[in-house]
Amino acid sequence: MKFINLFKIALKALRKNVFRTFLTMLGIIIGVASVITMLAIGQGSKDSIEGSISDLGSNLVMVLPGSSDKGGVSLGLGTSKPLDTKAVKDIAANCPSVKWVSPVSGDKAQLVAGSNNWLADVVGGNEDYVNIRSWKIHSGRNFTKVEERRAAKVCLLGKTVVEELFGTYSNPIGKTIRINYVPFKIIGLLEGKGADIMGDDQDDVVIAPFTTVQRRLLGSTKVQMIFASAYSNEVSETAKKEIEAILLKSLRVKKEDEVFSIATMEELTKTLTSASKTLVILLASIAAISLLVGGIGIMNIMYVTVKERTREVGLRMAVGAKGRDILLQFLTEATFISFVGGTIGVLLGMVAAMIFGEYVDDWEIVITPFSILLAFGCSFLVGVFFGWYPARKAANLIPIEALRYE
Amino acid sequence: MRTIITAEGITKTFDLGEVKVRALRGVDLDIHNGDFVAIMGHSGSGKSTFMNIIGCLDLPSEGMVFIDGEDISKLDKNQLADIRNKQIGFVFQSYNLLPRTTAMENVELPLLYNGNFSASERRALAKEALEKVGLGDRLEHLTNQLSGGQQQRVAIARALVNDPVVILADEPTGNLDTRTSFEIMHIFQELNEQGKTIMLVTHEPDIAEMTKRNIVFKDGRVVEDLTIKNPVNAKKELEKMPPEKDVITQTA
Ligand SMILES: Nc1ncnc2c1ncn2[C@@H]1O[C@H](COP(=O)(O)OP(=O)(O)OP(=O)(O)O)[C@@H](O)[C@H]1O
C-alpha cells in the first residue's frame, strides 16, 4: 500500500478517537515536558554554581593556616606558625606562575556614617587584592601601593554597605566613615557580585589597605590568609606547587607539620560542581520517573487501543490487508502521536522552565539540545514500541482469529 | 461450466486441549461459475467453518482448496491476502463495517489494499458498487447512521468492489427482518443474473429457495446437494408484501 494512503488511514483512525489520542499524547507531553524542565533547572543550577565560583576570583590560589584536612584546626596553638608578610614578599619574588599575591586579614567591624551604623566585614589586602578577587570598581578608584605602604585610611565600599549607610542611589565617594571609630576616606565603590555559593552577601564588605587594617583595626601583625592569582587556570596547579615550596622555605617548616594548606580554584570548583552534579542527577531522576510514568501511560493506552481494534485488524485482513499493512498503519499512528506529543512536550517544558527562571531569582535556565533529544527520543521509542508490539501480534493472527477476538 | 471453487477432502479440527472438535470431517465440493448456492444445516454443522476456509480466512487441517484453479494451500500469508483482496468478497452476518466511517470509505477499503487504483478510480468504483446495491443516495452517510439492511448492503458493495470471482456470505440476512432479507436476496439475485458466483449460508428455507442450489451440512459433512429448478423471485415476493410505511429504501 502506498504510504500516503497509510498516513490517511492512520490520521482517520486518530481523528475518530480524538479524546483518546489526546490522552495518549498527554502521557508523552507530561513526560517530555518534565524532563525538559527538570534538566533545564538542574543544568541552570550547575551553571550558576560554576558562575559564582569564578566570582571568587579568577585562577585564585588560597593559602590558609592549618590543615584543611583537619577542618582548619591546627595541631595545637604551640605548633601553629602564622603566615607573615615576608612569606608574601617571597612568593611575589619567586613564583613565576603567580601574577598577583596579597596578604589578607580582616574582621567584622562597626561602621558609622552620620547617624547610620552597620556591621560588615572589613578586609585588608594590598593594591592587587581587588584584581585577585575579580572585584570591579564601579566608581572612584582602588588604593595605590604607596597608600598601602603608608597605611592610608582609605577604603572601598561594597554595594550593600553603601546602600545601608548612604541609601541606594547615593555617591559617597570622598565622604568619611568610621570603622571601629577610626575615620576612613571613601575612595571607591565596588560593583555588585550578589550572593556567593553559600548564599552569603558578597557585597556586604569594606576593602582597605592591608597595613591599615592590620595596624588600625586588628592591632596584630598576623597575616590571616594569603590570596594569589595564577596567570591562567592551566598553571594554577603549578602556582600551588611553587607557593608551597617557597612557603616551606620561608616559614621554615616541614610539610608534615601542616602549618598551612593551599587550595586552588580548580579543587574548589571540583567539589562544588560535584555537589551540583548531584542536584542535576536528582532532578534528572525525578524527570526520568515522570517520563517512565508517562511511558507506562502510553504503553497502556497503546496496548488497549490495538487490542480493542483486533476485530478491525481482522476485517482489514479479510478485505486484503497484509501483515505489513497493519503494522505500518499502527506504527504510523504511534509515530504521529509520539511526534506531536513530543513536540508539544518540548514547548511546554521550555515554557515551564522559563516561568521557573522568571520567578526564582539568580537561577539561570539552560535548555540543552541533549535534554530535548533525550526526552523526545525516550517517549518516541516507548510510543512506537508499544504501538508496534500489539499490532504485530494482531497482524500475525490468521484473519478469522482476529475477527473472532473479543 | 467452469469450476471456480473446488474443495477436496477438507477437514478441520479445533484442538481445545482436552477435547478436539471435528468441525469438518471431509468435504468435497465443486462450485461452478455463475452458481448461486445456499448452504444449510443445523447449528454447529460446520457451515461457517467451511465458508471461512473457502474465503481464506482460516486454514483447513487437511484437504485442498482450489480457487480459480489455484491451490491455495500452497500460498503464503501475503499471497492469501491477495486472494482475499482480489478473488473473494466476504459478507459477514454482523456486517463488520468500520465504525464512524462513511459508506464510501468502507467500500473503498479493499481498493486501498489493492494498490492499483488512484484515489479518483477508487471513488468511482466505490460509487458504482454502492449504486448497484441501491445506496447511491447514501454515499457519505456514516455507518452508524444506516439501518441494519443498509449496513449489510454497504458490506455487499464492499465485497463487490474489487470484482471478485465469488461472493461468500455467512448468514447475510441473519440479523434482518423478512422484508429486508428479501431486499438483500433481491440484490444477490440481480448480481447472480449479471454472472456473479455467490455462496451464502442461511437457516431459512425461504431464503434458500431463492438460490439455485442448496447444500446441506450435517456433522461436518455434506449430506444433500439439490438443484433448485425454479428459484423464488425475491422481487416478486417483495411486491406481494404489504407496502412499508416509512419507506426509505428503494432497490434499483
Ligand atoms: N474457533 C473455534 N474453536 C473451537 N471450536 C470451534 C471454533 N469454531 C467453530 N468451532 C466448532 O466447530 C463446529 C462447527 O462450527 P461452525 O461455526 O462452523 O457451525 P455453523 O454450522 O456455522 O453453526 P451456526 O449455524 O450456528 O452458525 C461447532 O461445534 C463449533 O463449536
Ligand SMILES: [Mg+2]
Ligand atoms: Mg455459522
